Amino acid sequence: MARCLRVPKEQGESVRSALMDAGLLDLGHRIGRDGDHILIPVLCSSFDGYEAEQAVLAENERRITDYRELLPESMRESLPTSFDVIGDVVIVKLKDDVVKHKRKIGDAIGRTADARMVLLDTGVKGDMRVRDLTPIYGKGSTETVHRESGVSMAVDPATVYFNPRLATERLRIAALVEDGETVIDMFAGVAPFPLVICRHARPKAVYAIDMNPEAKRLMDINIKKGGCDRIFSILGDAREEIVKLPPADRVIMNLPQSAGDFLQDALRHMKKGGTVHLYSIHERSEAEREIGELVGRMHTMGLPCEINGIREMKSYSPTSAVYATDILRG
Ligand SMILES: C[S@@+](CC[C@H](N)C(=O)[O-])C[C@H]1O[C@@H](n2cnc3c(N)ncnc32)[C@H](O)[C@@H]1O
Known part of the structure; x- marks a missing residue:
């Protein structure tokens, strides 16, 4: 049985579309017919002067997904x-x-x-x-709970940045982490990179820095819920906080608008042979040149490093994209 409105045929379409607009059409059942009337399945008890009644209506086999x-x-x-x-x-x-x-x-x-x-x-x-x-x-x-790669995390998209489209990238980084590594995430948000790393790899410690107090609050919930005692959340400016940490084997820099400005801070606090994962936005035609120039500037500052792969990660505008660059500390 389904709840429906008995409507004269000639008014059927206008009532159906008004119900749809009001979000009161029951999409789980098909419209039925009874003589000069149609039976429209509804989610309400009355609408536009029509009182709902019970009738046998076929279930909609095709679930609308688009x-x-x-x-x-x-x-x-x-x-x-x-x-x-x-x-x-x-x-x-x-x-x-x-x-x-x-x-x-x-x-x-x-x-x-x-x-x-x-x-x-x-x-x-x-x-x-x-x-x-x-x-x-x-x-x-x-605030909601998002599941990704075997990890549950509290996220509030209205107070902290979070991008569910980076799930594959987070798994890629986790697969690179070797046993006993020290990892620093300079711009951690609710800590999706650290959480996925700790779920799929065995680092010694992962330091998760963010300047947003809401990010720190949600990170702490996620660390506690996930029982991740190797993740250490830090509230503050990455540039000021990174100098207080042990030298890293790996630094994650997911602040595409300005991560390049912090590259020297990352390289200064890394072990020789360590890797930076830098995310940055470029016009497609300029990406390789601009990233190459950035790395060149590091050399002139006495911070030898080399590019170990650049990949376009996601589109940013019709002509630009976010690039993921792996940089090896020399
Ligand atoms: C693009 S979000 C990345 C969040 C997270 N890594 C993720 O994948 O969802 C960048 C984060 O960096 C933080 N942030 C920006 N500038 C910062 C700084 N100077 N020091 C520490 N955190 C910063 C922001 O609060 C934001 O949460």
Whole structure:
């Protein structure tokens, strides 16, 4: 049995689309027919003067997974083809021409992705790289639990930067970590790199630095929950904190807007033969030259090092990308 509205055939389409707009259409059942009426499955007890009743309606075998199918054809060209899922929260960016429909879009995404909340992302702000997020579906706290590579982590995308698309990169780094290494993550966020490393490798210690107090709070929750006694969270400026730490075998620098400015600080506090994983943004046509020049400047400062691989990690704009560069300390 399903709850439905009995509506005269000629009003069927307008009631169905109004229900859809209101997020009250039951997508788990098919529309039924009874003489001159159609039976529209609903999630409410009354709507637009119609009282809901119980009827036998077939279950919808095809589960709608593409949220765009729930939205008018005229909007589709401008709708994003992907969005980020962090735990049970979805983060989506919208083009200017469809922002006015943000509630409808949020509702369609929330229902097809089974999300608790959908947040509209209007950009990343300041040194702490925190996203500007507005709820467009659901309510409650933006804090959630994200699972990645066998690790559960508390994340609040409204207060600390977190990128679920780096899961493969975090596993790549973890696979490089040898037993007994000392690792420093200079820009750790909620500590996804340290947590994945400790789950898949056996370092001696991983120091996780971040200047955002919210990042430190969430790191501490994640370290405690994961029982990771080899991760040490540090609140402060990476440049000031790194000098207090033991020399590293490996330094992770995931601050693509300005990590290059901190490269000399990393190289000064590393063992010979250690590796820096530097993430930086470049125009595609300039990436190799700019990274080469950066490494060249380190030599002139008396910090010998060499590039051991540059890979384009993710697109940043139509002409630029975030590059992952492995740099060996000479
Ligand atoms: C792009 S996020 C990376 C977060 C994390 N590594 C991840 O993969 O999700 C950069 C982080 O660096 C932190 N940050 C920026 N400048 C910093 C500095 N000078 N010292 C320490 N942390 C800094 C920000 O607060 C932010 O959490």
